[in-house]
Amino acid sequence: MPQAARFQLHHGNAFHLLPSLENESIDALIADPPYCSGGLFASDRTRDPVAKYEQTGAKTSRATFDGDQKDQRSWTSWCSAWLRECYRVLKPGAAFAVFVDWRQLPALTDAVQMADFIWRGIAVWDKTERTRPALGRPRNQAEYIVWGSKGAMPGRKGTPVLPGVHREPVLQRDKHHLTGKPVGVMQWLCGLCPPGSVILDPFAGSGSTGVAALLTDRRFVGIERDQHYHQVAAKRLAAAASGVVLTARETAG
Amino acid sequence: MPQAARFQLHHGNAFHLLPSLENESIDALIADPPYCSGGLFASDRTRDPVAKYEQTGAKTSRATFDGDQKDQRSWTSWCSAWLRECYRVLKPGAAFAVFVDWRQLPALTDAVQMADFIWRGIAVWDKTERTRPALGRPRNQAEYIVWGSKGAMPGRKGTPVLPGVHREPVLQRDKHHLTGKPVGVMQWLCGLCPPGSVILDPFAGSGSTGVAALLTDRRFVGIERDQHYHQVAAKRLAAAASGVVLTARETAG
DNA sequence: CCCTTCTATGAATCGTGCT
């Protein structure tokens, strides 16, 4: 991307657009792909994500999204394919971080290694107790970030140590996407690369990764295939570039 | 075990002793097997565990232990074997919880499913920031608990919901074993079964699971093959049965 | 402005019953 630009947001499928990015041009990958979990039966996988993930009787409704209908086997090879393409555009030593839920975690660690990345650990996003309860069993209150690097990852003197567990609830004002991540969570992960770096998110959604990148003085390249969310992301990024953080209510219209 | 006994502690190999336990006699399994991680190279696997896990210059030295020398492939099938034996002794619907680190997590989720258990989630023990730092990357500050059940797990009315993430640092006074878990962590997991239940730990180590079980009004069956740790566990369990909690210094001698 | 009360909600899961 041009030296001067602080962000670029592409509209289209990641598989079509990633090949147009230059080799070794990106400093870090932060991705939040569709999890495709809970798909024991075809009916669960083909169900509208809004119906699937949103609590019965929820009043505020959000736009639905595609691409959440693969079974585990297909999901794994699909992940390894886009990860391999990201591998190409990342600089040697670049860090990556990919969100996943507990059910798909083992599939994702396979996929990143199939794509030649070095898997270096799991970071935890603790969503706090504000999650669905189940009597007599541990709450399902975390999401996971599989992280690592393209080849050797030289120690960065002066770079701060990141917490391995980040505790932050999902607030309504931050939820621009049905499965959107709080900006604070993404700011935490932006610490994987130093200020000035270019961060890639091939499944940008409502653009939280980009907002966090701009707020923490990184640059951003995003791809989003859904028309509606592409527009939401464009609005949020433009605002974030001037230091303004929009709430979900402000982008909903 | 006898109705009256609050705990039993066997000395010997889990593979030899598990077969002597009755079918469907246990209410829950809580296990902390050797992780065998960092075993990418044979030199790491054959290194003395004390040198491997203890920070350079650590002053309080702990006895070494065996059984930490398998590669990932062998470790997976070894786990599925003892898990299958545990499956037999567990009552239908019983819960299980097995500790693991990030590196072996995918191997363990395979192993529990190979042993016919239903994998239902991952719980997180957040060891807080008091862990080894690494510049520019997320701290490795969590251990994971793969949990689930033997067959269907009917909702237990009146049983409280457990937190999915437990935050507790490792204190020296609690570290009776080189890889020992704080009693508070084990008390949290004891919530997987109601008071009065019998909890099995086939790798009892210094007995923290049993201490937690007794303190939370559960009963305990433990197996430990190491002579030294068997004795430590016996002391701690006897004390815990009278409500006394021993510190690591008190059991070290 | 602060404290209390109340209400909305969550990257599900389970049992039931239909096809």
Next chain:
DNA sequence: CAGCACGATTCATAGAAGG
């Protein structure tokens, strides 16, 4: 019979509303 669709259910917390 087996596979699959459907709806009832759970409670800690955030945030709004009210005093």
